[in-house]
Amino acid sequence: MNFKLTLGIAAFSAALALSACDSKTETTASEITSAAPVTEEKLASDQTYIYRQLDEITSFDPQLIEDVDGSIVGRDLFEGLVNQDENGSIVPGVAESWEISENNTKFVFKLRDSAKWSNGNPVTAHDFVYAWQRLADPEFASPYSWFMEIMYVENAGEIIAGEKAPETLGAVAVDDLTLEVKLSQSLPYFVKMLSHTSTFPVPKDVVETLGKDWTKPGSLVGNGAYVLEEHVVNERSVRVRNENYWDNENTVIDKVIALVINDENQAYNRFKAGEVHKTDIPAGQFKRVMQENPDETFSMPQLCSYYYLFNTTRAPFDNPDVRKALAYSIDRAVIADQILAAGQTGAYFFTPPKTDGFVAPEVDWSKKSQAELDAEARELLAKAGYGVDNPLKLSILYNTSEDHKKIAIAISQMWKTKLGVETTLENQEWKTYLDTRRLPDYDVARAGWCGDYNEASTFLTLLMSDNDLNDSKWKSTKYDELLTSATVMSDPNVNYTLAEQMLADAMPIAPIYHYAEDIAISKNLKGWPFNNIEQNMYSKDMYLVE
Amino acid sequence: MLNFIFRRLLIAVPTLIFLVVFSFLIMHSAPGGPFDSEKPIPPAVKANIEKKYGLDQPLYKQMLNYIGGIVTEFDFGPSFRYKDRTVNELIADGFPVTLTYGFIAFVFAVSIGVSIGVYAALHQNSWLDYSTLSFAIVGQILPNFVMAPLLVLIFTNTLGWLPGGGWEGGKIQFIILPAVALGTSYLASIARITRSSMLEVLHSNFIRTAKAKGLPYKTIIFKHALKPAMLPVISYLGPAFVGMITGSVIIDTFFSTGGIGLHFVNSALNRDYSVLMGVTILLGTLTILFSTLVDILYAWIDPKIRY
Numbered sequence: 013m014n015f016k017l018t019l020g021i022a023a024f025s026a027a028l029a030l031s032a033c034d035s036k037t038e039t040t041a042s043e044i045t046s047a048a049p050v051t052e053e054k055l056a057s058d059q060t061y062i063y064r065q066l067d068e069i070t071s072f073d074p075q076l077i078e079d080v081d082g083s084i085v086g087r088d089l090f091e092g093l094v095n096q097d098e099n100g101s102i103v104p105g106v107a108e109s110w111e112i113s114e115n116n117t118k119f120v121f122k123l124r125d126s127a128k129w130s131n132g133n134p135v136t137a138h139d140f141v142y143a144w145q146r147l148a149d150p151e152f153a154s155p156y157s158w159f160m161e162i163m164y165v166e167n168a169g170e171i172i173a174g175e176k177a178p179e180t181l182g183a184v185a186v187d188d189l190t191l192e193v194k195l196s197q198s199l200p201y202f203v204k205m206l207s208h209t210s211t212f213p214v215p216k217d218v219v220e221t222l223g224k225d226w227t228k229p230g231s232l233v234g235n236g237a238y239v240l241e242e243h244v245v246n247e248r249s250v251r252v253r254n255e256n257y258w259d260n261e262n263t264v265i266d267k268v269i270a271l272v273i274n275d276e277n278q279a280y281n282r283f284k285a286g287e288v289h290k291t292d293i294p295a296g297q298f299k300r301v302m303q304e305n306p307d308e309t310f311s312m313p314q315l316c317s318y319y320y321l322f323n324t325t326r327a328p329f330d331n332p333d334v335r336k337a338l339a340y341s342i343d344r345a346v347i348a349d350q351i352l353a354a355g356q357t358g359a360y361f362f363t364p365p366k367t368d369g370f371v372a373p374e375v376d377w378s379k380k381s382q383a384e385l386d387a388e389a390r391e392l393l394a395k396a397g398y399g400v401d402n403p404l405k406l407s408i409l410y411n412t413s414e415d416h417k418k419i420a421i422a423i424s425q426m427w428k429t430k431l432g433v434e435t436t437l438e439n440q441e442w443k444t445y446l447d448t449r450r451l452p453d454y455d456v457a458r459a460g461w462c463g464d465y466n467e468a469s470t471f472l473t474l475l476m477s478d479n480d481l482n483d484s485k486w487k488s489t490k491y492d493e494l495l496t497s498a499t500v501m502s503d504p505n506v507n508y509t510l511a512e513q514m515l516a517d518a519m520p521i522a523p524i525y526h527y528a529e530d531i532a533i534s535k536n537l538k539g540w541p542f543n544n545i546e547q548n549m550y551s552k553d554m555y556l557v558e
Numbered sequence: 559m560l561n562f563i564f565r566r567l568l569i570a571v572p573t574l575i576f577l578v579v580f581s582f583l584i585m586h587s588a589p590g591g592p593f594d595s596e597k598p599i600p601p602a603v604k605a606n607i608e609k610k611y612g613l614d615q616p617l618y619k620q621m622l623n624y625i626g627g628i629v630t631e632f633d634f635g636p637s638f639r640y641k642d643r644t645v646n647e648l649i650a651d652g653f654p655v656t657l658t659y660g661f662i663a664f665v666f667a668v669s670i671g672v673s674i675g676v677y678a679a680l681h682q683n684s685w686l687d688y689s690t691l692s693f694a695i696v697g698q699i700l701p702n703f704v705m706a707p708l709l710v711l712i713f714t715n716t717l718g719w720l721p722g723g724g725w726e727g728g729k730i731q732f733i734i735l736p737a738v739a740l741g742t743s744y745l746a747s748i749a750r751i752t753r754s755s756m757l758e759v760l761h762s763n764f765i766r767t768a769k770a771k772g773l774p775y776k777t778i779i780f781k782h783a784l785k786p787a788m789l790p791v792i793s794y795l796g797p798a799f800v801g802m803i804t805g806s807v808i809i810d811t812f813f814s815t816g817g818i819g820l821h822f823v824n825s826a827l828n829r830d831y832s833v834l835m836g837v838t839i840l841l842g843t844l845t846i847l848f849s850t851l852v853d854i855l856y857a858w859i860d861p862k863i864r865y
Contacts, residue, residue, distance in 0.1 A: 067824075071641040078595075153606040155599055173602045227642045245643065245651050247725050247816030273723060274811040274820070278707060282722040285714045443590025443829055450598065464597075480600055 056536060056556040059266040064279040064291040068246045068272050072227040074212035075147045075154045081270070086209035088251055088268060088551050089234040093121055093140070093191070093206045098553065100368065100466055100544035102203055106135055106213070106235065107191075115500070116198040121191040126258040129215050130232075130239045137185035139213035139235075145171075145178040146219075147210055156210040159464070163205050164195040198500040201467045204368075207548065208465065237263050237552035246272050251551075264555035280532065289537045289556070293530035295415060298354035301532070308532050311355030313366045315545050316462035316527035317471065319359070320408070320423070323452045324486045324520055328396060328404065332518050337392040338456070339522035340377060340385040341430045342423055348525045351418050355528030361512045362475075364526040366545045368466040373509040375516040386430050393431050400432050407436040410458035411445040419524070420458065449483045459483065459521070466546055468508040469495065475520060486520030559857065566853055570846045577842045578835070582621050585826075585834055592638035592829045611638060624835065634839075635832035639825070645836035648821060653840070655725060656810075656817035659733050660803035663741035667798075671745040672791065675752025680779070682757060690749065697746030706739040706812035723813040736813045740806055744798050751794055756787040789859060796852030797845070804841045 069082035077086045087095075093107035107121040127135040146152050148160045148171040160168040166182025182194035195202065205211070218233045219226050226232060229250075232240045237260065238251035251268045253260065271287075273279040276294040280301075283291040293301050293309060302309045322329040322338070329335060344358025360378035363370050377385060398404040408424060410416040417439065424435035440448060449457050463470040473479060473495055477487040494511045498504035515521070529547060533540055539554035541547065593599060593607050608614045612623060627633040634645035678690040700708075713735060714722035725732050759765060760783055768778045810820035818837060825833035 068640065070639055073642065076641045150602075150606040151610070153603070153610040155593060155603065155607060157603050157606070158600045161600070172600075172606070174606075224642065244725065244816050245640065245648055246810065246820050247655075247814055271724060271814060272816070273814045278710065278723065278812050278814075281707070281710050281715055285718070285722050287722055287724075442827065443588070443594055446594050446598070447589040481598055 053538070054558040055264065056558050059264055059556050060269060061265045061267070061537065061551055061554065061556060062269040062271060062288045064273045064283070064288045065249075065270040066272075066274065066276075066292070069249070072232060072240060072243075074209045074214060075143060075152070075156065077209045078155050083209045084549055085249065085251070085270065086212065087207075087236065087548065088238040089232065089236045089240060090209070090212040090214075091127070091236045091257075092209070092212045093123075094203060095550060096207050096541075096544060096546070096548050098539070098541040098543055100541070100546055100548065102207065105207075106140075110203065112203075116200050116202065117195045119193045119195075119202060120186075121193070123189040123191065124258060125189055127235060128256040128258065129235050130254045130256050131215070131218070132256055133215065133217075134188070135213060135235045136188040137191040138188070139215060140191050140211075141181075141183050141185050142216045143212065143214045144183045145181050146214065148172055148181055149178040150174045154210070159205075159208060159210045162464075163202060163211075164197050164199050166194045166196050168196075200499070200502070200504065201465070201469075204467060205465045237550070238268060241267075248272065257552075259552070263552045265551050268551045283532050283534075286534075289534040290540075291532050293354070293532055295354075298530050305532070307535055309530070310533060310542065311528045311530045312542060312547065313355070313357070313364065313545060314462070314527040314529045314547070315364055315367060315466060316460060317359055317362055317364055318356075318419075318458075318460050318524045318527060319362065320522040320524060321449070321452075321454075321457045321459050321484045322486075322520060322522070323454050323457070324484050325452060326455065328398075329406075329455060331396050333392040333396045334398070334404070335519040335522070337389040337396070337431060338427065338433070339519050340389040340392070341426055342522060342524060343382050343426055344525060345382070346426075347419055347422060351422055352415070352525070354530045356525045357528070359523035359525050360516075362461075362515060362521065362523055363468045363471045363508065363512065364463075364545070366526075367463065367468050367471070368545070369505060370468045371505050371509060373512040373516075375513060377516060389431060393433075398431075398433075404431070404433045405435075406433065406455040407438050408456045408458065409438050409440065409445065409448060409454040411442045412439045416458050423524075452483055452485060457483070460527070462527075463546070469498065469504070472508060472511050475515065484520040486518065488514065488518065490514065562857055563854055566850045570850055573846055574839075574842060578625065578839060579621070581838045582624070582835060583617075585829075585831055586617055586620075588829065590829055592831060594829070611636070624832075628839075634836040637830055637833050639828045639830040639833070645832045648833060649818065649836055649840060652816060652818035652821060655728065655815055656819060657803050658728055659736045659740065659809070659815060659817065662733055663737040663744070664799055664802045666737055667741040667745040667748055667802075668795065671748030672752050672788075675749040675791075676756055676779075676784070676787075678749070678753045679756035679760065687753075691753070694746040694749040694753075697742045698750070700743065701808075702739050702743060702806065703808045703812070705742055706735075706808060709735050709739055710812070723815075725815045732813075732815075736809045736815055739812070740802060740809050744802065747794065747798075748791060751791050752787065755790045756783065759783045759787040785859065789856070792855055792859070793852060796848045800841075800845045800848045804844055 065081045067081060069085055070076065070078050071082060072085065072089065074086050074090050077083055091105045093105055094102045095105040097103045106123050106127045108124040110119055110121045112119055123135065123137055129135060144160060144165065147154050148157050148168050150172055157172050161172060167176050167180045170176040171178050171181060184192045186192050213235060215233045222231055229240045229243050234254065237254055237257045239254045240249065241252045242248065242250040249270045253263060253266055257263065273282065276292055279288070279291040280294050282288050298311065322335045324330050348356040348358045360375055361373060365372045393404065408420045410420050420437050424437065427433035427435055448454055461471060461474060474481050475484070475486060476482065476492050476495055477489070491511060491514050494507045498507035501507060536556050536558070537554060538557055541549055591613070593604055612620060624635065627635060637643050637645055637648060640648065674690045678687045681687050710722045713720045720731050720735055765778060765783055768782055804818065807819040807823045809815060810817045821833055822837050825837065
């Protein structure tokens with residue numbers, strides 16, 4: 013059954029002739045994704061890709077998917093207007109091309125006429141309109157309906173609030189293959205947001221005929237490279253090639269199996285036993301695993317930041333000097349390189365440096381040595397009236413987890429030895445912790461944030477005064493203005509840099525580190541999007557070698 | 559006897575009702591809700607979702623609706639987390655899995671546990687007795703979250719005989735490790751209880767009389783000693799059986815079996831109210847049912863208990 017494919021150096025990424033797979037003959041093809049030259053790679057006869065999934069996904073319905081694992085499945089079963097390539101850049105999906113006009117408020121998408129649903133029907137602009145209206149419809153009550161609002165699609169906010177009918181949404185099918193979208197305000201990164209699963213089309217007739225059951229295996233009709241074959245809750249989901257997918261002939265992987273394995277050590281054992289091709293490296297074991305198996309162990313930066321929130325409604329954390337003193341005296345190198353030791357990097361600003369287009373700002377404190385920062389921290393805290401005679405007392409709130417605990421202990425020690433701060437640690441179960449944070453009923457709280465899309469605003473808008481997610485309750489009209497005006501700028505980075513500088517001055521949050529994702533990938537699996545910071549994997553872009 | 563059974567069943571009903579009401583209230587008093595997450599959804603969106611699931615209604619109404627749904631249509635509601643699924647579907651998918659490996663674990667634990675317990679008692683203080691006893695103690699103190707990875711290390715990673723997890727519709731090679739991991743500590747307890755109870759019986763007067771009468775050894779053991787020796791074992795088996803067939807979060811976590819045990823913990827953490835209630839009611843009903851059964855069995859073996 014083996015057939016040889018001599019894989020050459022990448023010449024172009026999209027169209028290539030792996031269609032020869034069917035004919036079982038020797039063929040020369042361009043390497044799909046990896047930029048490194050690869051010679052004489054033999055495609056595996058069994059193209060079944062198996063990966064570990066931490067938890068059961070919440071839904072197969074694109075407008076209901078909320079979790080990262082669910083989005084992975086969603087991107088295989090459905091296809092939006094655009095996809096991401098291995099670098100995370102936008103490439104055409106169902107949309108062949110698009111025109112942007114009226115200062116980033118009007119977008120016209122031309123759909124490819126070869127795009128089909130898995131039941132053979134053509135994918136039309138009407139399907140997108142239906143899906144987008146569905147996402148905003150209060151009766152459907154999607155937990156991601158707010159995504160339509162932050163995309164600024166005309167009337168989205170009013171529809172969600174129940175003030176306007178879903179049909180008034182600013183997305184219109186001009187004809188079967190033309191989708192016109194109007195935004196209520198300029199949004200330069202609008203197209204980027206369209207690789208999000210909640211914007212994917214759904215087949216109206218199937219959804220309305222089958223109701224809630226339309227996502228069951230056998231019933232689900234999608235327009236992605238794969239169709240759902242089997243689903244056993246908390247055990248597995250299986251997807252197989254969609255013969256009607258427009259780019260099916262360039263797809264190599266025949267079958268994708270997601271195995272739900274809760275325990276990360278167990279998952280790694282099964283990876284070692286060859287039962288899965290991809291899994292996560294168990295926490296705290298990265299160094300050892302890297303030594304044991306360097307060829308299959310990877311650490312990649314993630315679009316996520318770990319930070320401590322200061323409750324700015326509570327004295328003395330309403331004083332920027334106190335906040336700065338606490339933030340300065342955290343030795344980020346100790347936390348990133350010694351405690352976590354798995355590719356994380358110390359953070360001096362909120363937005364991860366690898367975010368697309370983001371230019372890391374020149375914040376003063378990031379350039380100083382830890383000794384200088386410590387000295388400055390002592391001065392600042394003394395200025396605020398705290399010292400050896402009058403020690404600052406605070407509690408750190410975190411959700412129950414070994415890693416959060418280790419970090420909290422380390423930071424409380426740093427504060428104790430450097431500033432004489434007396435810290436108590438308080439851990440709470442996840443949902444209780446969220447509740448406490450939101451109230452806000454804490455002094456200092458651990459927090460983490462992962463970007464919804466690859467653009468700095470997904471981080472920075474979090475600290476805007478009217479943002480419900482702003483748990484530090486810090487308010488600055490100047491900061492709000494910077495971010496509001498950024499949406500109409502041709503280069504919003506100027507404002508993002510200013511915003512980060514404002515954060516460094518006011519320090520409503522203390523950035524601690526930027527996340528890294530540590531994964532084990534079988535040496536037989538090729539095409540993993542290592543350079544896509546969102547790690548958005550498309551099974552259709554990968555392949556297995558012998 | 560019938561009167562006794564009737565009385566026991568009558569007590570079971572209010573117990574179950576109390577369980578439902580109590581769990582419902584406790585569950586709702588925990589902070590946070592099913593739709594809270596690190597990225598909280600805007601209030602307007604949250605209001606829409608809560609309306610859809612009826613969470614905007616007062617608590618007593620929610621409870622009445624919930625109980626009403628169960629009584630009239632046997633409908634345990636939709637899962638708040640797994641939005642494509644209803645609780646009935648989740649339980650219908652997961653319970654057979656748990657039942658399968660739980661039942662096999664039970665048979666494994668009882669058959670081997672009782673056998674080695676009896677064997678050890680009959681050869682008291684021999685090396686066989688000591689070795690079975692030490693095995694039993696090790697089996698009992700090794701929790702299944704140690705047992706499970708240990709089994710995988712030996713049978714999957716080292717020997718490569720059995721898969722390290724999964725279910726695949728219940729193929730035998732996928733059942734062995736979960737059943738053994740689940741059954742071992744029960745097996746050890748059963749062996750120890752059987753041994754000590756058997757020893758006690760063997761030293762009692764009526765066995766001495768039987769021996770004096772010159773009854774054959776086999777008759778003494780199987781006809782006269784075994785039945786009374788089983789009493790403490792049976793009282794242990796009731797809850798043990800329920801424990802095994804309602805699944806174990808450890809087994810489901812380690813072996814990805816897709817059983818119901820995982821729902822029990824996850825639904826509590828996710829505040830997936832309807833799933834949590836569903837599995838609580840299932841577990842509660844089974845526990846009550848089997849303790850009633852054990853009582854009846856007990857009464858049948860030992861008439862003293864009936865009165």
